[in-house]
Amino acid sequence: MNYFAVLYRYAPDSELIATVRPRHREFLGSLKEEGKLVGSGPYTDGDGGALIVLRLPEPAGVEDAASLMNNDPFLKEGALDGREIRAWNPVLNIFDGQ
Template sequence: MTYFAVTYSYSPDSEAVVELRPTHREFIATLLAEGNIVGSGPFTDGEGGALIVIALPEGSNLVDAETLMNNDPFYKEGVLENRTIQTWNPVSKIF
């Protein structure tokens, strides 16, 4: 597998994020059922944002990860202030 760390930045007070959260979580649940989610959740510092770690078939690249994550309602509806996607090497892992 090839792993990617996806970080989202958004305002913790965003009504659009609150509205879209159920649809976003359905998207994440689908990826989890397909075996593409390693972990996902919001940051708890009160600043807004989240981390999503995805797993794609060996040899996948950033374009593959970006294409997958472009389907997230948060991204599609433009509620993110920023999104980064980086290849991640899980040196130590429990999954």
């Protein structure tokens, strides 16, 4: 399996984020059911943004993760200020077998 860190940037007080959040969470729920979502959630430091960790079968790359995340309502509705997707290696991996 290959892992990817998806970093979202958005203002903590974004009304558009609040409006789109239910559809975003439905989308993430579908990824969880498919076994592709390891975890997700907003940063709690008051600066906004969120982290999503994906697990995709080999030989998936960043392009595959981006293609998948292009379906997120946050992106489709233009609610994000930025997005970064990076391949990630969980050296101490507690995610196997989930």
